[in-house]
Amino acid sequence: MSLLEIKNLEHRYGNHTVLAGLHLTLEEGEIIGLLGPNGVGKTTLMKIICGLIQTYDGSVLVNGAPVGIGSKSIISYLPERTYFRKSENIRSAIGMFRDFYADFDEKKAMEMAMDLNLDSKQKIGTMSKGMQEKLQLVFVMSRRAKLFVLDEPLGGVDPATRDYILHTILSQYTENSSILLSTHLVHDVEQIFDRAVFLKNGRVFLNEQVDILRAETGMSLDQYFREVYR
Numbered sequence: 001m002s003l004l005e006i007k008n009l010e011h012r013y014g015n016h017t018v019l020a021g022l023h024l025t026l027e028e029g030e031i032i033g034l035l036g037p038n039g040v041g042k043t044t045l046m047k048i049i050c051g052l053i054q055t056y057d058g059s060v061l062v063n064g065a066p067v068g069i070g071s072k073s074i075i076s077y078l079p080e081r082t083y084f085r086k087s088e089n090i091r092s093a094i095g096m097f098r099d100f101y102a103d104f105d106e107k108k109a110m111e112m113a114m115d116l117n118l119d120s121k122q123k124i125g126t127m128s129k130g131m132q133e134k135l136q137l138v139f140v141m142s143r144r145a146k147l148f149v150l151d152e153p154l155g156g157v158d159p160a161t162r163d164y165i166l167h168t169i170l171s172q173y174t175e176n177s178s179i180l181l182s183t184h185l186v187h188d189v190e191q192i193f194d195r196a197v198f199l200k201n202g203r204v205f206l207n208e209q210v211d212i213l214r215a216e217t218g219m220s221l222d223q224y225f226r227e228v229y230r
C-alpha cells in the first residue's frame with residue numbers, strides 16, 4: 001500500500017482549472033520536494049491532501065484510505081501562514097497542541113524552541129514573522145506523524161536558521177514517515193530531497209529520485225528546475 005495515491009485529480013477555483021488530471025504516488029520513507037513556479041498549484045494540492053479543500057474530482061488515498069479523520073491524524077501540516085493566537089505564548093500553545101494531537105511530543109517541542117532561542121513566555125503576537133514561522137515548524141515537526149506536509153517552511157527565515165531547520169526536519173524524520181515539502185529555495189534545500197515532483201499545467205511533469213535526475217541531466221536540481229521552467 002502506498003502512503004499517498006492520487007488519481008486523476010482535478011480542482012478549479014470558479015472557471016480557473018488549477019489541477020487537471022494529476023496522478024501522483026508516493027511511498028513511505030522519502031523526503032519529497034514539491035516544486036513548481038508561483039501559482040502552479042502546490043498549496044492547492046497540499047490542502048487537498050490535508051483535507052482543507054474538499055471540492056475536487058478524482059481520488060486521493062492516504063495510507064489506503066480516503067482523506068478524512070483517519071488521514072488527518074497521521075498527517076502533520078505546516079500551512080503557508082501561521083495560525084497561532086497572538087495572545088498566547090509558547091507554553092500555552094504547547095498545551096493546545098498536546099490537547100489536539102495525541103502524537104505530539106511536548107518535550108521535544110520545548111527543546112527545539114529553546115534551541116532556536118525562542119522565549120517560552122513571550123507572547124507569540126509580539127514575535128517577528130520569521131520567529132513565528134520557526135515556532136510553527138517546531139510544533140509541526142514535534143508530532144510523530146506518518147506524513148509531514150510542509151508548505152514553504154523556509155520562506156521567512158534567515159539563512160543561518162535555514163540550516164537549523166533543515167537539520168530539524170532531517171532529525172525528526174524516520175524511515176516509516178515521509179515529508180512532502182514545497183519550496184522556491186531549491187538550491188538551499190535540494191541536499192535533503194530524495195525525490196523531486198515537478199508540477200506543470202495542472203499535472204505532475206516529473207516524479208524522479210534526485211540522484212538519478214542529477215546523474216541523467218548532469219545538473220543540480222536547482223539548475224534543472226531553471227531549465228524546465230525557463
Ligand SMILES: Nc1ncnc2c1ncn2[C@@H]1O[C@H](COP(=O)(O)OP(=O)(O)OP(=O)(O)O)[C@@H](O)[C@H]1O
Pocket residue numbers: 013016018036037038039040041042043044045
Ligand atoms: N481561494 C482561491 N480562490 C481563487 N483562486 C485561487 C485561490 N487559491 C489559489 N487560487 C489560484 O490557484 C492557483 C494555484 O494557487 P496555489 O496557491 O495552489 O499555487 P502555488 O503553486 O502554491 O503558488 P506559490 O508558489 O505562489 O505559493 C493560482 O492561480 C491562484 O491564484
